[in-house]
Amino acid sequence: ESVLQSRVRQVEESRGKRPAAFTDFRKLLEDRSIDAVSIATPNHWHALMGIWACQAGKDAYVEKPCSHNIFEARQLVAAARKYNRIVQHGTNARAGAALRDGIDKVRSGLIGDVYMARGLCFKWRDTIGRTPDEPAPAGVDYNLWLGPAEKRPFSRNRFHYNWHWNWAYGNGDIGNQGIHEMDIARWGLGVRYPSKISSMGGHFMFDDDQQTPNTQVATFEFDEGGKKRLLVFEVRHWISNHEAGIGEGKGTNTVGNTFYGSNGYMAIDGYEKYRTYLGKGREPGPAMSEGGSNWKNFIQAVRSRNREDLNAEIEEGRLSTELVHLANIAYRLGRTLHFDPETLSIRGDEEANRMFTRDYRAPFVVPEKV
Incomplete structure (x- = not known):
């Protein structure tokens, strides 16, 4: 909570607008104004959060590795395909x-x-x-x-x-x-x-x-x-x-x-x-x-709706x-x-x-x- 609030203040100071803050990721996903999410938690949360994001109709930038085990990685790709989401993996070297x-x-x-x-x-x-x-x-x-x-x-x-x-x-x-x-x-x-x-x-x-x-x-x-x-x-x-x-x-x-x-x-x-x-x-x-910028590439793909535009597509x-x-x-x-x-x-x-x-x-x- 202390880290969350410090990040809120940083964004407010740099952008001049206070962002909404969520402790529970599930509550964030209920916000229909949010188009895409970044998942940079410990590894054991990566895939489940990514799956939830896809199910909620959000695109996602999922940090590396995309899962804590093999089953999770495959389920994350299945969710990205089923819900037609843009999902970038955090292997950012591919942007260079x-x-x-x-x-x-x-x-x-x-x-x-x-x-x-x-x-x-x-x-x-x-x-x-x-x-x-x-x-x-x-x-x-x-x-x-x-x-x-x-x-x-x-x-x-x-x-x-x-x-x-x-x-x-x-x-x-x-x-x-x-x-x-x-x-x-x-x-x-x-x-x-x-x-x-x-x-x-x-x-x-x-x-x-x-x-x-x-x-x-x-x-x-x-x-x-x-x-x-x-x-x-x-x-x-x-x-x-x-x-x-x-x-x-x-x-x-x-x-x-x-x-x-x-x-x-x-x-x-x-x-x-x-x-x-x-x-x-x-x-x-x-x-x-x-x-190069993997983030810039992700945003471009979110706009184009073409997963082939991604440098590090989730597959x-x-x-x-x-x-x-x-x-x-x-x-x-x-x-x-x-x-x-x-x-x-x-x-x-x-x-x-x-x-x-x-x-x-x-x-x-x-x-x-x-």
């Missing part, structure tokens, strides 16, 4: 002019036959320590915050920002940051569903409340079109080197991608810059640095979000998964398939029928 140009070059053969894409997230994450259960702070509607998740006592390490590192609400850094890089990698490779998924890692150095890994490597094998390609993503949480010049001169945090082909490689630094190196001599090739968001969840399932079970693109399930592994969804706390239930 440089990245759009770079991906076009990758897919048109500049670096030759592309066989592997690698995403990286090297961010210094210190220990979160341990915090006890305690009463929720004044102004926090904790029941509403929990929403679909199981009821349990409040703890600051399960609240903002550290909910990312608890399986009940977040998906670790692979879901927090890695979704961006895996989306770029999948985009460049031009693939949809992996055939094989492996992931390993752990929570190193610290003894604290964090459940998710702070160091993780995920590998996806794609066989679409009879052509094998690899997508590799890595999280490192502490002191590390830079790779392919990505992040040099930017301090401790590095995110980016590298595409490897038969005639060279492309290094994507962040969301707005790429460089290429061609031939056995790794001679500098085309390069570009220019960003693309779903496909990349599912990579996050598949990697985490492989990590948590400690085994390789074999994905069936026809049934959209894991072959011969019911334990893994059960992890596609969760038990929901009424009335915050992601519906089987949207």
